[in-house]
Amino acid sequence: MSDIHHGGCVCGAVRYRVRGNPVVGTVCHCKFCQKRLASAFAVLASYKIEDVETQGEVKEVEHRSDVSGRWLKMQFCPECGTTLSHTAEWRPGMRAVAAGTLDDPTWLRIDRHIWTQSKLPWVVIPEGVETYPQGAGIPAR
Numbered sequence: 001m002s003d004i005h006h007g008g009c010v011c012g013a014v015r016y017r018v019r020g021n022p023v024v025g026t027v028c029h030c031k032f033c034q035k036r037l038a039s040a041f042a043v044l045a046s047y048k049i050e051d052v053e054t055q056g057e058v059k060e061v062e063h064r065s066d067v068s069g070r071w072l073k074m075q076f077c078p079e080c081g082t083t084l085s086h087t088a089e090w091r092p093g094m095r096a097v098a099a100g101t102l103d104d105p106t107w108l109r110i111d112r113h114i115w116t117q118s119k120l121p122w123v124v125i126p127e128g129v130e131t132y133p134q135g136a137g138i139p140a141r
């Protein structure tokens with residue numbers, strides 16, 4: 001089926017599939033995402049948990065925000081360390097897939113850029129997307 005998209009970690013021990021388009025496509029420029037993904041920003045495809053099906057064992061590590069005190073859990077491959085997704089206390093029922101792990105992320109639509117206050121100066125945000133200096137909620141759709 002064409003509305004099923006596949007993805008996985010670099011070593012192949014963990015594979016997953018997602019159903020349809022994400023509720024929202026987000027680029028997050030927060031310092032936490034920069035660090036946890038060893039990158040300039042995070043590209044996140046947020047799905048309802050029931051629309052993400054994972055095969056293989058994932059390790060989950062909990063992080064507590066030193067700002068809000070709320071938890072965030074990162075799911076990654078215990079073999080190769082690829083971060084595959086995260087869930088957050090403030091997003092019940094949602095799973096944010098790390099979009100770089102999709103086999104083909106080209107179809108993904110980015111709706112917004114968040115935490116632009118900590119965006120690295122050499123990252124240029126395209127025109128026509130919503131931007132938020134800090135976080136933003138999941139839009140109702």
Ligand SMILES: [Zn+2]
Nearest residue numbers: 009011077080
């Ligand atoms: Zn792996």
Ligand SMILES: [Zn+2]
Nearest residue numbers: 028029030033
């Ligand atoms: Zn972030």
